[in-house]
Amino acid sequence: MTMYSIIYALQMFLRILSAAIFVYWILTFLRFNNRFVEILARFIYPFVRPFRRPAMWVMRRTGLPFDFTLWFAMIGINIVGELLNMLYWRVFFASGIF
Numbered sequence: 001m002t003m004y005s006i007i008y009a010l011q012m013f014l015r016i017l018s019a020a021i022f023v024y025w026i027l028t029f030l031r032f033n034n035r036f037v038e039i040l041a042r043f044i045y046p047f048v049r050p051f052r053r054p055a056m057w058v059m060r061r062t063g064l065p066f067d068f069t070l071w072f073a074m075i076g077i078n079i080v081g082e083l084l085n086m087l088y089w090r091v092f093f094a095s096g097i098f
Contacts, residue, residue, distance in 0.1 A: 007088045014081045018074055020044050025070050048073040 024040040051072040058068055 003092065004088070007084050010084055011081055014077050014084075017044065017047055018077050021048065021070050021074055021077075044073075047077070051076060 020040055021044050024037065024044055027037050027040070048069055051069050055067060055069040055072050058064075059066070
């Protein structure tokens with residue numbers, strides 16, 4: 001397995017995770033509460049949990065009644081995806097390996 005395949009698989013996983021967070025946000029916003037929402041919650045919460053504390057801090061500081069946890073998680077996932085992309089291009093193409 002090449003390094004490109006590993007990074008591509010990680011980026012695809014991050015895209016799927018980002019889409020799952022967005023679908024979960026839409027379904028909870030529309031007040032759906034069924035088995036599919038529970039499965040999505042079980043899938044995304046291990047990745048969303050680290051962003052809970054900063055989101056609560058923002059809520060307390062600003063006094064806004066909105067939960068920014070999912071939004072912060074989406075931003076974090078996009079940053080990690082971009083870092084993977086930069087890592088791939090800088091390490092393999094800037095160094096002259098390929």
